[in-house]
Amino acid sequence: MKIYLLCIFLTLTGLCYGQAAMTFDEALAKGINIEKLDKEYKSGIHSDTSLAVFKNVNEYISAYQSMLQELGKHLQEKGFKWSKPTKCFNRIYFAENGEVDYFLFNFYQDEISIEQEEIFKNLLNDFIQEYRFPIREDEKFAQCSPVNYKPVNK
Structure with missing residues (x-):
């Protein structure tokens, strides 16, 4: 029984403090204080x-743009397609080692369906588990920006 409870505790702890991609509204609903x-x-x-x-x-700008390009490549490799240019706002919080702690985003109103947003979020969560920002200063940092995701022309 103790091992079972320990497993549950470790799982829940990982969910609370692990790397996470979510909308700003989801972050607020989970008690994540953006001002903090x-x-x-x-x-x-x-x-x-x-x-x-x-x-x-x-x-820094070159490294950030490279990250967004790598994300786009990841989405494309996983079969995610943008039907039109799609506007989004990102706020990304990075750990000292370049890991993404939080990747918060909001798509502009009526930009994508709820289903497509959920798929995007799941693929984004996959991406941030492995991604490391290429330059480091051994200090936590954040970056926000509007992004315009575009369909890939083939």
Whole structure:
């Protein structure tokens, strides 16, 4: 019985503190305090460089764009297709080692169906389990941005 309870505890602990991709509304419903996260994770880049984790803006932007391209490739490899250009807003929280702690997103109203959003979220969760941001400064950081996902022309 003790082993059974320990397994349940470890599973639930992993769900609470593991890497997670979800909408902003889901994060709030799970009790994730975004304001608290914003205080805990510094900005990856900032107009005031003393407030930024990364000082080389061009290198950072290139790494962030590369991450979004890798995500797009992952989605495509898993058979996910955008039917039209699709607007989304992301806020991503990274650990010191480059792992994604939280990947929060919201699609603009009527951009995709609920079913397609759920598939996207599941594939995004798969992606962040293996992804590591390529440059590091041994400090937690966050990045937000609008994104326009586009259909792949073949």
